[in-house]
Amino acid sequence: xxxxxxxxxxxxxxxxxxxxxxxxxxxxxxxxxxxxxxxxxxxxxxxxxxxxxxxxxxxxxxxxxxxxxxxxxxxxxxxxxxxxxxxxxxxxxxxxxxxxxxxxxxxxxxxxxxxxxxxxxxxxxxxxxxxxxxxxxxxxxxxxxxxxxxxxxxxxxxxxxxxxxxxxxxxxxxxxxxxxxxxxxxxxxxxxxxxxxxxxxxxxxxxxxxxxxxxxxxxxxx
Numbered sequence: 532x533x534x535x536x537x538x539x540x541x542x543x544x545x546x547x548x549x550x551x552x553x554x555x556x557x558x559x560x561x562x563x564x565x566x567x568x569x570x571x572x573x574x575x576x577x578x579x580x581x582x583x584x585x586x587x588x589x590x591x592x593x594x595x596x597x598x599x600x601x602x603x604x605x606x607x608x609x610x611x612x613x614x615x616x617x618x619x620x621x622x623x624x625x626x627x628x629x630x631x632x633x634x635x636x637x638x639x640x641x642x643x644x645x646x647x648x649x650x651x652x653x654x655x656x657x658x659x660x661x662x663x664x665x666x667x668x669x670x671x672x673x674x675x676x677x678x679x680x681x682x683x684x685x686x687x688x689x690x691x692x693x694x695x696x697x698x699x700x701x702x703x704x705x706x707x708x709x710x711x712x713x714x715x716x717x718x719x720x721x722x723x724x725x726x727x728x729x730x731x732x733x734x735x736x737x738x739x740x741x742x743x744x745x746x747x748x749x750x751x752x753x
Contacts, residue, residue: 532644535574536560537567537591538606539584543629550633556640564591568683571599572670576640581607581618589621590711596622597687597694597708598670600656602643606631658693660748663734665693672732679731684709688724692738692746701745 534551538544539562548558559574561567564586571577577595581588592603605618610628618626624643627636656668664673667690672679681689687709692700702721703713710717725746729735739749 532576532640533557533574534559534576534578534640535567535570536578537564537583537588538578538580539563539582540580543580547633547636551637554633554637556637564588567591568594568598571595571601572668574601575644576602576604578604578606578636578640579623581605581609581614587711589617592618592621592623593708593711594687598667598690600647600668602647604636604639604643606636658696658748660693660737660750661734663732663737665689667694674732674734681728681731684720685724685728685731688721689728689738692748695747697748699741699745699747703745705745 532555534556536544536548536558538547538560541562544560544562548560552558559570561570562584564583567577579588579592579595583591588605588607592605595601595603603623604625604627605623606627606629607614607618608629609615615626615628624646625639627639656666658665658667662675666672670686672681672686672689688705691705691708702718705721706713706717710720725738725740729738736749739747741747
């Protein structure tokens with residue numbers, strides 16, 4: 532099983548990684564949120580600390596969920612009920628409070644992986660609209676069979692709208708899940724990203740603006 536540990540504390544990581552390797556897991560470790568979204572498709576489980584130096588772990592969990600269905604277990608010193616609720620509502624499959632026993636962590640890793648493997652009706656990670664193919668799992672977009680290069684945030688915005696399946700995706704939801712918070716600068720950035728997406732895809736009608744509300748997936752044809 533391939534596991535990504537996102538942990539900024541070198542002492543914790545230095546003890547945990549070899550302990551899990553000895554128990555048969557293939558381990559990667561990142562000390563911050565940078566690079567996590569680039570690796571979500573290469574691992575089976577993410578162990579996510581919330582107190583990261585560059586991004587709040589709850590925000591990062593939402594960003595992971597926007598692009599992947601990988602299993603996520605929060606491992607954090609934040610042990611209050613509200614912390615656990617926020618983590619689980621952000622998309623975590625489980626929440627373990629530090630300090631914890633390695634054997635318990637291993638059991639939880641195996642349990643979340645088993646539950647996902649045993650799903651009888653997994654979500655189809657591909658959305659197709661006309662000649663546009665959006666692979667939510669592989670982080671790939673094809674238009675008329677040709678790959679389109681998108682930035683990370685551009686893909687996250689497109690993925691949220693596509694995953695809604697024609698339902699309206701509010702601006703507040705996109706801002707919270709992609710940028711982590713709402714503000715004037717982030718709102719302007721969202722407008723720019725949507726305009727850039729329409730240009731890159733060459734399908735302006737693919738992302739419809741619902742005035743005053745947000746966006747929804749269109750037909751892809753003008």
